[in-house]
Amino acid sequence: MLVCLGAGGAQAAPVAAGATAEGAKDRGTYRVAAELLTDVSQVRAGDTFRVGVRFRLSPGWHMYWKNPGDSGLATEVAWDTPGTTVDALQWPFPSTFRTPDGFITTYGYADEVLLWASARASEQAQGGLTLSAAVDALVCEVQCLPAQLLLTRTLPVGPASAKDAQASALFDAAALGVPRPAAPAGFSVQVALEQKELTAGKPFSGTVTLAGPALPRAADAFAKDFFVPERIPGVAKLALAPTGTRGTFRLTGEAEPDAPKQAPRLRGVLRLGDARAPSLELDAPLAPVAAAAAGEAAAQAPAPVREVPLKVRPVLPAGSAGVAPGGAPLSLPLVLLFAFLGGALLNLMPCVFPVLALKAYGFSRMVQEERGRVGLHAGAYAGGILAAMLALALAVLGVRAAGRSVGWGFQFQEPLFVAAVAAVLVAFALNLFGVFHVGGAGGGLAEKVDASHGLARSAGEGVLAVVLATPCSAPLLGSAVGFALAAGPFTVLTVFLTLGLGLALPFCVLVLVPGLAKLLPRPGAWMERAKQLLGFALLATTVWLLWVMGGLAGVDGMARLAAFLTAVGLAAWLYGLAQGASGRRRLAGLLASALVVVSVGALSLRFAEGGERRGAGSAEGVAGRAAAWDEGAVAKALESGRPVFVDFTADWCLTCKFNERTVLQREDVQAAFARHKVALFVADWTRRDATIGQKLAAHGRAGVPMYLVLSPRAPHAPEVLPELLTADTVLEALARAAGPTAPGAGCAGPEKC
Amino acid sequence: MKLLSAVAVVLFAAAPALAAEAPGEAKVGEAAPAFTLKDESGKAHSLSEYKGKVVVLEWTNPECPFVQRHYEAKTMVKTQGALDPSKVVWLAVDSTSTHSASSAKAWKAEQGLKYPVLLDTEGTVGHAYGAKHTPQMYVIDAKGVLRYAGAIDDDPRGRNTANAKNYVKTAVDAVLSGKPVPSSTTEAYGCSVKYKQS
Numbered sequence: 001m002l003v004c005l006g007a008g009g010a011q012a013a014p015v016a017a018g019a020t021a022e023g024a025k026d027r028g029t030y031r032v033a034a035e036l037l038t039d040v041s042q043v044r045a046g047d048t049f050r051v052g053v054r055f056r057l058s059p060g061w062h063m064y065w066k067n068p069g070d071s072g073l074a075t076e077v078a079w080d081t082p083g084t085t086v087d088a089l090q091w092p093f094p095s096t097f098r099t100p101d102g103f104i105t106t107y108g109y110a111d112e113v114l115l116w117a118s119a120r121a122s123e124q125a126q127g128g129l130t131l132s133a134a135v136d137a138l139v140c141e142v143q144c145l146p147a148q149l150l151l152t153r154t155l156p157v158g159p160a161s162a163k164d165a166q167a168s169a170l171f172d173a174a175a176l177g178v179p180r181p182a183a184p185a186g187f188s189v190q191v192a193l194e195q196k197e198l199t200a201g202k203p204f205s206g207t208v209t210l211a212g213p214a215l216p217r218a219a220d221a222f223a224k225d226f227f228v229p230e231r232i233p234g235v236a237k238l239a240l241a242p243t244g245t246r247g248t249f250r251l252t253g254e255a256e257p258d259a260p261k262q263a264p265r266l267r268g269v270l271r272l273g274d275a276r277a278p279s280l281e282l283d284a285p286l287a288p289v290a291a292a293a294a295g296e297a298a299a300q301a302p303a304p305v306r307e308v309p310l311k312v313r314p315v316l317p318a319g320s321a322g323v324a325p326g327g328a329p330l331s332l333p334l335v336l337l338f339a340f341l342g343g344a345l346l347n348l349m350p351c352v353f354p355v356l357a358l359k360a361y362g363f364s365r366m367v368q369e370e371r372g373r374v375g376l377h378a379g380a381y382a383g384g385i386l387a388a389m390l391a392l393a394l395a396v397l398g399v400r401a402a403g404r405s406v407g408w409g410f411q412f413q414e415p416l417f418v419a420a421v422a423a424v425l426v427a428f429a430l431n432l433f434g435v436f437h438v439g440g441a442g443g444g445l446a447e448k449v450d451a452s453h454g455l456a457r458s459a460g461e462g463v464l465a466v467v468l469a470t471p472c473s474a475p476l477l478g479s480a481v482g483f484a485l486a487a488g489p490f491t492v493l494t495v496f497l498t499l500g501l502g503l504a505l506p507f508c509v510l511v512l513v514p515g516l517a518k519l520l521p522r523p524g525a526w527m528e529r530a531k532q533l534l535g536f537a538l539l540a541t542t543v544w545l546l547w548v549m550g551g552l553a554g555v556d557g558m559a560r561l562a563a564f565l566t567a568v569g570l571a572a573w574l575y576g577l578a579q580g581a582s583g584r585r586r587l588a589g590l591l592a593s594a595l596v597v598v599s600v601g602a603l604s605l606r607f608a609e610g611g612e613r614r615g616a617g618s619a620e621g622v623a624g625r626a627a628a629w630d631e632g633a634v635a636k637a638l639e640s641g642r643p644v645f646v647d648f649t650a651d652w653c654l655t656c657k658f659n660e661r662t663v664l665q666r667e668d669v670q671a672a673f674a675r676h677k678v679a680l681f682v683a684d685w686t687r688r689d690a691t692i693g694q695k696l697a698a699h700g701r702a703g704v705p706m707y708l709v710l711s712p713r714a715p716h717a718p719e720v721l722p723e724l725l726t727a728d729t730v731l732e733a734l735a736r737a738a739g740p741t742a743p744g745a746g747c748a749g750p751e752k753c
Numbered sequence: 754m755k756l757l758s759a760v761a762v763v764l765f766a767a768a769p770a771l772a773a774e775a776p777g778e779a780k781v782g783e784a785a786p787a788f789t790l791k792d793e794s795g796k797a798h799s800l801s802e803y804k805g806k807v808v809v810l811e812w813t814n815p816e817c818p819f820v821q822r823h824y825e826a827k828t829m830v831k832t833q834g835a836l837d838p839s840k841v842v843w844l845a846v847d848s849t850s851t852h853s854a855s856s857a858k859a860w861k862a863e864q865g866l867k868y869p870v871l872l873d874t875e876g877t878v879g880h881a882y883g884a885k886h887t888p889q890m891y892v893i894d895a896k897g898v899l900r901y902a903g904a905i906d907d908d909p910r911g912r913n914t915a916n917a918k919n920y921v922k923t924a925v926d927a928v929l930s931g932k933p934v935p936s937s938t939t940e941a942y943g944c945s946v947k948y949k950q951s
């Protein structure tokens with residue numbers, strides 16, 4: 001088909017020069033016609049005029065913009081104009097073309113386009129000016145044809161410039177389509193990246209805030225392809241999406257694997273609405289500039305680009321100038337250390353306490369036995385923990401492969417999981433009450449006592465420890481898991497297993513250090529009471545899970561779960577009866593028990609995403625005055641000069657709840673919020689929320705809690721507070737963010753603010 | 754053990770039903786996507802069978818003017834000829850949906866090519882590699898890691914044929930001498946790959 005293009009394909013010789021030419025010959029038909037135009041028919045020496053090339057294409061054919069996109073070749077117009085200086089070529093806003101499968105996206109022009117430039121005749125011009133343009137374009141329908149055209153015309157020089165009305169109309173129309181540079185048009189552009197620095201080959205994201213006249217608000221006011229990026233060295237992909245907040249766009253991109261010589265900039269054209277709306281040319285630093293001045297000025301005047309590699313200096317939190325940046329890159333060994341310590345610290349968190357108590361009780365029983373047994377049980381417990389961690393890591397990998405965001409504790413966003421854990425806890429509690437026993441087919445009393453510490457049970461306790469530990473986060477843990485979740489499968493597995501080792505540490509120490517186990521209380525008759533008491537601790541944990549379910553699936557969900565738990569209790573009781581019986585009765589009991597769980601489970605375990613989101617954050621969180629987190633609202637608050645505090649929390653996150661009760665709701669902290677006029681926001685991650693997940697990931701965290709403090713003087717440099725808050729931490733961070741004087745509104749009296 | 758398995762099941766319940774994993778596009782520095790494709794003579798080539806050798810993939814389409822220009826200038830043939838065949842394998846890949854073994858055979862004969870032309874009419878391999886242009890080049894090292902992706906040279910308009918910087922040769926030389934590839938990704942240029950549009 002195209003092989004018979006003849007004339008040597010891409011090397012087609014330019015045709016004889018005139019003011020018009022045709023190119024891209026396709027089986028006898030030229031697919032593009034070009035004409036060299038000026039908006040004057042005569043020019044006076046020293047006057048300015050417009051010169052351009054008007055392209056007209058066959059239906060279905062297109063040519064390319066200055067960034068052709070995924071394929072094609074930028075159209076090139078080279079001027080040869082002795083006696084005339086020609087300015088930069090003006091490109092009207094391009095169309096976006098996609099292959100039907102969406103795999104290849106290109107930018108260019110169909111039908112017709114006038115690419116033009118301002119020109120000025122020299123003061124010495126006389127007679128006529130020769131204007132020549134060499135055009136190199138690629139013209140495509142499905143197949144592509146190169147067009148190399150040489151155009152030339154002579155413009156007479158006379159005592160006065162004479163406008164060519166027809167051509168002027170074409171130039172005026174083309175000029176309307178050319179994007180205007182943002183700053184001269186009265187717009188300011190701010191880029192807030194969520195990453196402190198771009199990493200070669202890795203995705204990045206952030207927010208672009210545009211301030212200026214007549215911005216549409218609604219997301220659907222924007223044409224589908226309202227933003228077209230230019231070729232940005234060092235950036236492989238870049239896209240903007242309207243957020244529905246006026247002037248705020250979500251930025252997503254990916255850095256190229258090779259770091260460029262210069263820090264990349266956000267460059268592209270943006271249509272302020274639908275296909276008829278005017279457009280802007282954006283050019284702003286992509287990596288945030290150290291926040292010395294208010295961001296506004298930095299965004300308007302393009303900052304001088306220093307020769308820095310892609311690793312842009314991380315922005316320091318306000319007030320910590322001179323302190324080493326906290327964003328030191330984590331290395332795997334360090335992360336593994338964090339994971340191990342974080343896992344060990346988890347033992348001190350409230351979540352794991354019931355299991356720990358259970359385990360301690362089991363051990364004190366076994367101290368009487370020979371040491372080998374104790375070692376075995378510790379091994380079984382650690383094995384259970386590691387197996388559960390492995391399962392969790394695999395689940396994380398699986399969910400991630402399915403393209404969903406995951407985080408530490410993510411499984412508590414799944415109602416069925418919450419229900420299952422609650423059921424296990426109830427069963428465990430009933431087991432401790434002696435309703436039924438685990439393992440061992442016999443029903444002798446002695447065996448019943450012994451069965452409480454079979455190896456399988458120790459392993460099961462290990463698994464339960466992991467399940468219950470996940471809603472708690474510990475210091476160091478968030479960073480370690482955050483690092484893992486952003487890394488490859490191997491790292492995920494090693495980090496999770498190391499975490500498990502940390503979690504198992506206390507009991508391993510108990511076994512490995514001789515004499516330590518002897519310190520445990522001596523077993524006796526109190527053991528049976530203690531065991532039953534622990535059963536109530538497990539039931540209390542179930543109450544908390546019921547409450548979590550309320551956040552996930554509303555009051556109905558809670559009722560359904562309660563019904564199911566009752567069925568679990570009934571089944572456990574039936575199972576216990578069956579264990580005491582034998583033969584047919586035993587079988588009937590077992591069947592009845594299974595039937596109860598299965599049938600009630602099938603009826604009750606249907607959880608709809610529960611109606612109203614409980615205002616857990618606002619009622620429970622930082623304060624009654626907190627608003628739901630929204631990037632646009634945060635930006636607004638910062639613009640009005642208020643510091644911002646964002647509480648990333650979830651109902652099932654015990655560490656979050658602990659921080660909220662013991663620190664954020666303290667009177668002095670609340671007073672500081674009021675004094676500094678802090679805008680409070682709560683990001684509730686109880687249910688899945690991709691935006692919140694991304695924000696957590698952007699700060700290297702895998703889950704909640706996360707606390708951000710933003711200062712209006714450094715809107716793009718949030719300070720991230722530690723997972724375990726103290727009142728002092730919060731107060732100091734607020735003071736730093738608010739700065740030396742309370743900013744903004746409310747200056748009473750004549751004193752300077 | 755019952756309890757252990759029960760709780761393990763519970764843990765797995767956390768993972769929602771998994772959607773089929775959509776592979777991302779090949780990335781420099783990561784393992785190159787595995788593939789098996791038949792060439793013009795019907796012989797199957799798998800990437801895995803070339804482990805231990807450097808593999809150069811050349812996305813091609815005989816109908817594309819950019820490919821034609823490079824074939825007239827003998828760019829590919831010369832680049833391939835200058836590489837040590839005991840260490841480097843060169844495979845052309847054609848992902849054009851309308852092409853067939855016979856069209857590839859004819860073209861191979863016409864151009865006197867020594868290397869196989871693999872047919873990817875379904876476009877799966879092209880998509881896995883994120884190939885969007887013809888020509889577009891990939892260099893995979895002996896361990897199967899993608900080390901270069903992009904253009905054959907820095908001369909998209911064919912104006913500097915004599916002094917063009919050949920990225921592929923540079924990349925292969927760097928990989929063979931165990932050095933990092935100086936420009937591991939470049940902006941490919943050319944026609945779009947004419948994928949099957951289902």
